[in-house]
Amino acid sequence: MAKKSQETGKQLPEEIHDTPPHTLEPPTLQETAAEPEIDTRNAVGVDIGTSKIVFAVNDRGKMRFLSQRNAFIQVDYSKFTEGILKQNQINYYNVGDSLLVYGDGAETFAKMLNMETRRPMKKGLLNPKEAKALDIIKGILDDLTPPVPLAAPQLCFSIPGVPKNAETDIIYHEAILNRHLEEKGYNSKSINEGLAVVFSELEKENFSGFGVSMGGGMCNVCLSFLSVPLISFSINKGGDYIDDAVSSVTSEVNTRVRHIKENELDLSRPPANDIEDALHIYYDDLIKTLVKAMKESIDQTSKIPNMDRPVPIVLSGGTVKPRGFKERFETYLNRANFPIKISEVRISKDPLTATARGSLMAAMYES
Numbered sequence: 402m403a404k405k406s407q408e409t410g411k412q413l414p415e416e417i418h419d420t421p422p423h424t425l426e427p428p429t430l431q432e433t434a435a436e437p438e439i440d441t442r443n444a445v446g447v448d449i450g451t452s453k454i455v456f457a458v459n460d461r462g463k464m465r466f467l468s469q470r471n472a473f474i475q476v477d478y479s480k481f482t483e484g485i486l487k488q489n490q491i492n493y494y495n496v497g498d499s500l501l502v503y504g505d506g507a508e509t510f511a512k513m514l515n516m517e518t519r520r521p522m523k524k525g526l527l528n529p530k531e532a533k534a535l536d537i538i539k540g541i542l543d544d545l546t547p548p549v550p551l552a553a554p555q556l557c558f559s560i561p562g563v564p565k566n567a568e569t570d571i572i573y574h575e576a577i578l579n580r581h582l583e584e585k586g587y588n589s590k591s592i593n594e595g596l597a598v599v600f601s602e603l604e605k606e607n608f609s610g611f612g613v614s615m616g617g618g619m620c621n622v623c624l625s626f627l628s629v630p631l632i633s634f635s636i637n638k639g640g641d642y643i644d645d646a647v648s649s650v651t652s653e654v655n656t657r658v659r660h661i662k663e664n665e666l667d668l669s670r671p672p673a674n675d676i677e678d679a680l681h682i683y684y685d686d687l688i689k690t691l692v693k694a695m696k697e698s699i700d701q702t703s704k705i706p707n708m709d710r711p712v713p714i715v716l717s718g719g720t721v722k723p724r725g726f727k728e729r730f731e732t733y734l735n736r737a738n739f740p741i742k743i744s745e746v747r748i749s750k751d752p753l754t755a756t757a758r759g760s761l762m763a764a765m766y767e768s
C-alpha cells in the first residue's frame with residue numbers, strides 16, 4: 402500500500418512503484434514491463450494538458466508512456482473514506498476537514514459518488530479560480546516523474562500557444578511549472594504543444610508542416626518549416642466546449658455526453674438521435690473555427706517562406722478520435738480557399754501520446 406507523509410497524507414515520490422499510474426500503449430516502440438529507469442542519459446517529455454498529464458521517457462532505448470487525469474474531487478474527511486482510498490491505491494491529499502482525491506482515481510471515485518470532477522486547468526492554463534490547482538498538478542507530476550539522480554536529465558514540457566485574451570497568463574503558467582520541475586531535479590524547458598506534434602509526427606517530412614493538437618480545453622497549431630516554428634497559436638475551444646454545448650441544448654448531463662462522444666460517435670454517418678445531431682453540429686463548429694483561425698494566422702504573417710512543395714497537416718489529441726473526423730476536417734479545409742498547398746491530412750498514429758512523444762524528442766535533441 403502507498404505510504405503517505407504524516408502531515409499531509411500526500412504520496413511520497415519514492416512510492417511511485419507501489420501505485421504505477423495507468424500505462425498507455427506506446428505507439429511504435431516496444432513496451433517494457435519494468436518501471437522506467439531514469440539515468441542521466443535519459444530525456445523526459447511531459448504533456449501538461451487540460452484533461453490529462455502524459456509523461457514520456459526514454460527508458461533504455463524504449464519509449465514509455467504514463468498518464469494521469471488532470472482532475473480532482475474534494476470530499477469530506479472520514480476515516481472510512483480514507484481507508485477506501487488507501488485500499489484502492491487512489492492518490493489523495495488531506496486538507497483540513499477534507500480529502501482531495503486526484504488523478505485517474507478522481508474519475509473513478511467521482512463516478513462512484515455520482516459527482517463531477519473538478520479541473521486544476523482551464524483552457525490550457527492553470528485555473529485561477531481553483532485555489533488548489535497547483536497542489537493537484539504538483540501531486541500528479543510527483544507521481545508520474547520519478548526522483549532523479551545527481552546530474553539533471555533534460556525534460557521538455559508542453560505549453561499552449563499564446564491564447565488570445567490571456568496573453569500574459571501563459572508567462573505565469575510556464576514559470577510556475579518550470580520552477581517546480583527544476584526543483585525536482587530536472588533541467589527543464591518548455592515546448593510549444595503544436596511544435597511537439599511536429600517533432601512527433603513529421604520527421605519524414607523534415608519537420609515541415611502543420612502540427613495540430615485538439616485536446617479538451619483548447620486546440621493548438623504550429624506551422625513549422627525545417628523544425629523552425631513560423632506560426633503558432635491556440636484557440637480556446639476543444640472537446641470540453643463540445644460537451645458543454647451539447648449538454649446545454651439537450652437534456653443530457655455533461656459526463657453522459659462525453660461518454661457518448663468518446664464511445665459511440667461516428668462522424669462518417671448521419672446522426673441517429675438528438676444528442677448525436679448536436680455532437681455533429683458542434684464538431685462542425687469546432688473544425689470550422691479552427692480552419693478559419695489557421696487561415697487567418699497565415700494571412701496575417703509575413704514570415705511564410707516560399708514552400709516549394711505542399712506540406713502535410715497532422716491532427717492529434719483526443720478530440721480527433723471519432724471515426725470520420727479526418728474527412729470532416731478535409732471538407733472544411735477544401736472549402737476554405739487555404740493559402741498554403743496541403744499534401745495530405747493525416748491523423749497521428751496515437752493521438753493521445755503525440756504531444757508527450759514530441760516533447761520527449763525535443764528533450765532528446767536538447768540533451
Ligand SMILES: Nc1ncnc2c1ncn2[C@@H]1O[C@H](COP(=O)(O)OP(=O)(O)O)[C@@H](O)[C@H]1O
Binds near residue numbers: 454615640664718
Ligand atoms: N475516443 C474519443 N472520441 C472523442 N473524443 C475523445 C476520445 N477520447 C478522448 N476524447 C476527448 O479528447 C479530449 C481530451 O484530449 P487530450 O488530448 O487528452 O486533452 P488535453 O490536451 O486537454 O489533456 C476530451 O475532450 C475527451 O473527451
Ligand SMILES: [Mg+2]
Binds near residue numbers: 448449617756
Ligand atoms: Mg493536449
